[in-house]
Amino acid sequence: MIVTAMRTLLSHYRRHPGQLLMLLLGLWVASALWSGVQAINASARDSYARAESLFTQNLDSLTRRDGAPLSRETYIELRRSGLEVSPLLEGEVESAEGVRLNILGIDPLTLPDDSGFASAGSGEALVAFMTPPYQTRLAPDTLKALGLARQDAANARPQLENGRRLPPLVLTPNLPPDTLLMDIAAASRLLETQGTFTRLVARPGEISDVPEALLLTPAATLVSPGQLTESFHLNLTALALLALVVGLFIVQAALGLALEQRLGMLRTLRALGVPGRTLVGLLALELLLLGGAGALLGIVSGVWLAQALLPDVAATLGSLYGAGVAAELSLPWHYWLGGLGVTLGGLFIAGTGVLWRAGRLSVLGLGQAQAWRAGFHRQLRTMSIAGALGGLMALGLWLWLTRLPAGEGLLAGFGLVTMLLLASALCLPPLLALMLAGLARLAKKRPLAQWALADLQLQLPRLALAMMALLIALSANLGVSSMVGGFRLTFLDWLDQRLAAELYLQPAPEYFEEINDWLLARPEVAETLPTSSAEATLLEALPANGSARTLTLAVSVFGITPGERLRAHWPLLNTLVGRDAAWAAITAGQALINEQLAIAQGIAPGDRLKLSSPTGPQTLQVVGVYPDYGNPRGEVALATSQLTKRFAAPPSSLGIVLHAGANTISVQNALVEHFGRREAATGVETLTDQQEVKRIATDIFERTFSITRALNALTLGVAALALLATLLAQSRERRRQLAPLWALGVTRSRLAGLQLSQLCGAALVTALLAVPLGIALTACLVSVINVAAFGWRLPLHLFPGEILLTVGVAVGVAALAALLPVLSLWRTPPRELLSQFEAT
Amino acid sequence: MLKFHQVHKAYTTPQGPLRVLDGVDMDLEKGQSLALMGESGSGKSTLLHLAAGLDLPDAGKITFQGISIATLDEPGRARLRRQSLGLVFQQFHLVPSLNASDNLRLQARLAGRENPSWTRHLVERLGLTGLERRYPEQLSGGQQQRLAIGRALAPRPALLLADEPTGNLDETSAKDVLTLMLELVQESGSALLLVTHSPQVAAPLDRCLKLTRGHLAEPTA
Incomplete structure (x- = not known):
């Protein structure tokens, strides 16, 4: 009995291979992206562990x-x-x-x-x-x-x-x-x-x-490569998780559809003597078989994907963090089990609801799609309640996170993002249903529009999951692209801040003064910006109002020359009494601190710091806070002259600012000509063009985020596939819905147009809802995740062009997904439509 | 073989409880055929569902081959349907993803009683030769119902339960299908309980009862 019943259940996929494909595709994509990223992470962690066994001793x-x-x-x-x-x-x-x-x-x-x-x-x-x-x-x-x-x-x-x-x-x-x-x-x-x-x-x-x-x-x-790269891997994991969730949405949509279409078969099988529990068991076995196949396919493709991406990831990690990662995969046994476990676990979550509903339906009402639809109305109510609860939980998490010190709560931050996405996705179908009902009432005098809206309401149970996946993918796309775009702008600003001069040089200490004097005498040189650096311990923080706090925190002390060029380029997030006063105070011997130190230790302008130094403890007043992207450590900035004097640190590099129109190459040549021929090492060989440094840094930046962008685009692609697969899977039944309209005199081209506008309209509404969600997501990424991961906040940048593009992509994706079924309807001969009409 | 003793069944409706069966007594012997007539909504299908163990009575006792159906659990009732009953529905309820051949063999396979020579005989007698590879949607209404009858008779059940088996067919097809079903029931040695609202369909059967307001009675003239 069991074999026959199983064969009968599976025979559905022989007649509907599109559904099987959609199921496997969902499982495959979800599992492949997840396993791929986990393979990269596992290999990188193995490399770090080996490196740490040498270097962190x-x-x-x-x-x-x-x-x-x-x-x-x-x-x-x-x-x-x-x-x-x-x-x-x-x-x-x-x-x-x-x-x-x-x-x-x-x-x-x-x-x-x-x-x-x-x-x-x-x-x-x-x-x-x-x-x-x-x-x-x-x-x-x-x-x-x-x-x-x-x-x-x-x-x-x-x-x-x-x-x-x-x-x-x-x-x-x-x-x-x-x-x-x-x-x-x-x-x-x-x-x-x-x-x-x-x-x-x-x-x-x-x-x-x-x-x-x-x-x-x-x-x-020293910071170990594992610690430095933790956030990078966490970001990859979060994106892979997003792809997994979107993939599982496809799976759930496919399972729901496959079950809905097999309700008649289930009723018949039960009437012919297959017990209900056996049927649910067989459906679970079917899930397990499909899950196993999908996971296996996914893991194999994931390993292939990881092999393809690993050299790039290794190069990025090497250039960003100096962390050596093997270009070949090294996968521990738990990786394979983990991949299988996550896919099957995801499938279990996606399939439980479907199995539960199948198990609860009565044998006599089993064949009635109406029972299924009534179930959907109940589901809409549950979704609204769950969405509202998720929203409240997200709000609670956000309030809690704002009270945490910087550098803490990264996982909770990702929890907040997940909750925000899930709550919004859950609220989407009830919202769409409400909008459609309202619009249908408004369109009472336009029968075709009214029909289209009512028909879309009927389609909603099947489209809901694909639309939810689209919403998640779109808002994640918008959120991540705004974050990356904002990061890019900020990074370029930071490069301008740190590389204000046209040329940089690290002269040998004994030649520093001589080279500096020679440069200042050159007509092309407007000013020089010597820097220096030292290590110190922050011993005490003395707030402007309050008692001193004793600390033992290792910090970097960085010497800057507040010349005209540097002052114009160096951003200050917060000052005691304005920018000009802050720069005057710096020249006079006070200090700036980076955002990381300010957030981590709760230090504000006006507070005083006591730092250890070879010449005895130094007390400095903080007159401003500056952004310092990418630096994991606390930093205090002083005028180079002060640093040399108070911390006994020799100058380390020299920024050379040229007059407008001065030729960089002639200065380079003159410097090499004058100092390069000496027998002793003068350091002129370290002369670097700022443009070149910026180019290299920007290249590294672009490479870092190319993986993020690729994963993000893949997620959107998966959502588009979900929509396409859903539409293809129900295209035959759609024709049955459309045939009566054709019989009533609506042309096939009009019907095709109606179908296209129905779907593009739904996608447009989803995309418009994804815009505020994407902005909220960007805000979470820059002000919660970034602070938790790196200890500094990114400014929120929005890109209207990018938003418009995303909305356009959503409508385009929907149009593309609708095109195949629409074309098939367009090509359906009237005779076939007639037979569909008779079948209704 | 099948006995109904003081069977009661009611449904809850917004207007209050609706008594469908109100103390029904009925007896069907081995190899006998019985037509159950009644108006639409009189409870004929409910009675058939109770006989098949698809639903349970509120009160009273239904026994099949001496076993009270109410004492069986859900898997037990499923086993009863699988092993001893054949069901034919007005809407055919064929499995759309199986071809005619697989649909015909489905119940016999579920019961573990597939008999190739009997199956071949059924295919021939039902006029389905050459159509075995077709899917249900590729068959006419009459062919689909003949296939459904074949599926129900393939394991040679002790009792065939048919719910308006000709209700969806035109007059000529209905007559053909009915004649064929009765001949095959006789060949297989099964008893038949057939639900219909048509006196013409009921006429060739051994006995006929009418369900009115929840009670069974011999039809008047």
Whole structure:
């Protein structure tokens, strides 16, 4: 009995392959996008875990202030003075395959024992690592970059692009991707560094007196790649979740339709002796089979999608956060189970309602579509109540989030966005039904319009889910594109703020004054903007009204030159007594703070800060707050002259502002001509054109958001497919509805036009409702999610052109989705319409 | 074989309870055919649904082959329909996604009693030869009803319940279908309970009862 009943149930899809396709498509798309993003996240996390096993070992690090390599003499001097420092040599080589690989040279004997770098082993392994021909330790996924297969790896000595050969290879799985670890002597030979080092590392707190020429970076100020990139991955996950939800809307629409069309079959089967519970069980089994197939298809495509996107994502993460991510997928077992679980779980949520309704319908009323429609009216009421409750919950979450400190509540923020989207989607069908009923009353004197509106009301139960999916996709599209557009404008402003001068230079400290004086004497140069930087601890915050708060917060101190150009470009979000007064106060020795510090510590203009410095604690008044996009840390800005004096920090870079019309290249050439021929390193080789830096930064920005845009466009595409699939699935029945009108004398072209305008009208209303929702979503993204993720708020920018385009896309998508069924109606011969008419 | 004893059934309506069956007694023997007549809305279909275990009486007892239907749970009543009953509806209720051949075999397969030679015989007798691969929508009304009768008789049920089986057919088709159904019922050895409002349809059957205001009685002339 069970096999026959199952075969009979499934025979529906043989006659309606479009519905099966729609179901599988929904499951496939939902699962593919979700699994793809999760595959990227899982691979990236694996890479971070491996990188963190090396780099986040709480080692303090010493480098030269001028960025030059450290000499062997400096190292020996520090060791002789009793400091237990260990040298590191870092560099890059290019493999014969053209892939850039990081070389990490270590001295295992001087490394702190518990350091992740100390992976050279002990005993014979250590001897083999440290003595010729040395060893190259690398992770298996780095082999591809060297053009080697795993079985050929052991002791191979691959050649590099420059003709040199690597020491024999030894596989070490826990090393980060594209990293070659070797003894410092082997690395030095390979990189031709003549015995210099890039940095010295030591246990935290080991180094107390730092020589003047060196810069100490305490381990506490380092941020792991996992922490830095957390928000990036969370954003990807949120978009994938959105696609999953939209995909599941298709699934639910398809399931509802498939069940509605099988009501007669279910009644017949029950009348022929198949128990109701068996039928519900078989429907659940059908769901499981379809879910399994969809999930499998989705996971396979997701892995393919991830493989295609991963190199771009890896490049983005590398350029944005310096986080190395393997370009090949590395998927743990729980990824596969997770993908299957999420798809089946989603299917379960989408299908439970349908199964529940099927189980509750009485056998005698089972074949009546009327019972189903009466159910929809009840559903509309439930949707309104659930939507209102969701709206209230979103409001509650928003109120709670406004009270949380910055940097907290990211998940709750995403919860708010989800709740907002779901509440709006739930309210859409009741709202559309209400509008249609009202319009139908208004159109009483125009029978065809009245029919069209009444007919759309009848179609609503089937169209509702597709319209809900469209609303979610449109508002998400609008929200994300406004956020990205706003971010772009803000980012460009920030670049202007930080790169106010035409040229930038990092002169060697001993030549700084000479180069600065020479530049100021040039007729093309309007002014120079020296900068400097230091690390300090914020010891106390003294509010203008209130008692002092003791803190121990590591902050960056940044020196700026408030020249004419910089003042014009540097935005201030908040000042004590206006911009001009703030800049005058900065020149006089007061400070600005970045938004991150202001929000995180509740510091406002007028408050005073006590900072640690080599010359003793410094107390500064905060005279303004500036935006500082992309910086995860708190920062205090002072005039460079003040920073040099009070924090003993030498100037680090020089911005060169030229007069209007001055030739950048002639200044560059003159500078190189004058200083470049000296034997000692003057730093003129670091001369950079601001335009070039902006171009690179903008490229990185665009690449970061290209993935967001792609996922967003895919979501909209999925919603369009949902609409198309819904319309195709019911096109045969639509003809049955339209046949009586044709019989009454309405031409086929008029009928086709009516159908097109019905759907485009519904899509237009949905798109118009998506506009305020999209704006609300943008506001949530910039003022809630961004603050929770990064600690700073983005200004809200709206783009009317973009909004119009989205509305146009919605109507276009609906028109496109309606076109196929409309064309099919257009082409239906009158004879067939006649038979449809007889069947009604 | 099928016994109704003091069966009562009422429905709730906005105007108050509507008594459809009010103490109905009825007896149908093995191999016998019985026509149940009555006006529209007199409760004929309700009586048939009760006999099929699709609904339960408010009071009274219905037994089939000695077993009280009310004592069976839902799966039990489903088993009864599957194994012992055949149903023919006015609206045919064929499965639109199965072709004629699969529709015909459906109940026999559900009952696990598919008999190829009997099925072939049915196809032939019902005049469906050559139409096996067609789907219901590709058949005429008469062909669809013949197919529905074939589906009901394929497992050779003990009792065939037919609800206005010719109500949707023209006069000629109706006559053909009825004659064929009665012949096949006889061949299969099933009993028949047929609901109709037409005296012409009721005439060839062994017995005829009329349902009026909830009571069953022999029809007057």
